[in-house]
Amino acid sequence: MVRDVAFGQYFPGKSLMHRLDPRAKLVCFIAFVVLIFFTFNYASLGLIAAFTIFMIAASGVSPKFYFKSLKVIxxxxxxxxxxNLFYGSGEPIWQWWILRVTWNGIHRAAFVTxxxxxLILASSCLTFTTSPTELTDAMxxxxxxxxxxxxxxxxxxxxxxxxxxFVPTLLEETDKIMQAQKARGADLESGGFFKRVKALIPILIPLFVSAFRRAYDIATxxxxxxxxxGSGRTRMKILRMSARDIISMITxxxxxxxxxxxxxxxxxxI
Known part of the structure; x- marks a missing residue:
């Protein structure tokens, strides 16, 4: 269900991740994302995975919300x-027609996964522990x-x-439209792939209309x-670095x- 999607939501709290300066979190997040794609062996990949688990534990957010964010992708x-399983060099351990599985392909598939x-868990950790206002100020x-x-x-x-x-708002709006269409007898779950895609058209049109209406209301x-x-604007909360922010960047x-x-x-x- 669309309502189960947790990505983009903010959960107020007082955990270690919540108390970090948003600028420090954003810098560390960007460095971490770049670092993810520079892991070429299982030791470096294990460090990335361990650091991800540490961030989840330090966020104070229930793991079930992280699993919900994974459902999307x-x-x-x-x-x-x-x-990636079929894209690898070396001697094949299984082959059928043009499809071949090698140990290199298995390693690539594991690394990509x-x-x-x-990447998704780190992104969720950032949005779960940082409000949109804080992200705006940090950026x-x-x-x-x-x-x-x-x-x-x-x-x-x-x-x-x-x-x-507005990611959670649009997801909630999508769920309401789907429930309304089902109440009118629309079949959104049966049939083949193309039939399901065609059934989404009655959902996309009112969703676009609702999105443009919300954008117009915000502009007004x-x-x-x-x-x-931003010229001449002041801020209610002044961002200040503390010792914990320096420690997070050193880590x-x-x-x-x-x-x-x-x-x-x-x-x-690989």
């Missing part, structure tokens, strides 16, 4: 893993040097924050409040060093 993970799962502060070249920093940060804020509300961009730097050491001194699997 489960199909993509399976398809990607299967495709763990990488995507860690704006980190991109502030770009204002020297007249880059619309505040506007970009505001658009990204609004888009993230911002105009009524005399919103004129991330140590993780980067550990992955680099594993990649240099251990044999690459």
């Amino acid at each position: 489960l199909f993509v993970v399976l398809i990607t893993s299967v495709l 763990v990488r995507i799962i860690c 704006e502060r980190l991109m502030k040097p770009l204002t020297a070249i007249h880059f619309p920093v505040h506007e970009i940060a505001m658009m990204m924050s609004l888009a993230l804020r 509300a911002m105009e009524c409040r005399c919103y004129r961009g 991330t730097a140590a993780l980067i060093g550990g992955v680099i050491v594993c990649n240099i001194f251990l044999t690459s699997v």
Whole structure:
């Protein structure tokens, strides 16, 4: 069900991840995402997986919400893993027609699966423990040097924050439309793939109408409040770095060093 999707939601709390400065969380998250794709053996991949588990435990959010966020991309993970399974060099251990499975393909499939799962879990951890307002402030502060070249920093940060804020709202709206269509006798679950896709058309049209209506209402509300961009605006909460933020960035730097050491001194699997 669409209502089971947890990605994009924010859960207020007082855990270690909640108390970190959003700028520190964003910098560590970007470094972690880049680092995920620089794991070439199981030791470095194990460090990434262990750090992901640590972030989940430090967030204070129930693991069931992380499993819900994985449900969204489960199909993509399976398809990607299967495709990588048949894409590998070396002697085949199983072959049929043009399809061949090698040990290298199995390693690639395992690495891709763990990488995507860690990426989604880390993204969920960021959104679960950081409000859209905090994300907006963090992105704006980190991109502030770009204002020297007249880059619309505040506007970009505001658009990204609004888009993230309305992910749960649009999912909830989709679920309501689906329930309404089912109550009118629409069959959305039976039949083949193309029949199911065709059955989604009566859902997409009212969903687009609702999304444009919400966007218009937001624009009207911002105009009524005399919103004129980021120039001269003040903030209710001033972001300040603390010792825990410095420690979090040092920990991330140590993780980067550990992955680099594993990649240099251990044999690459893929």
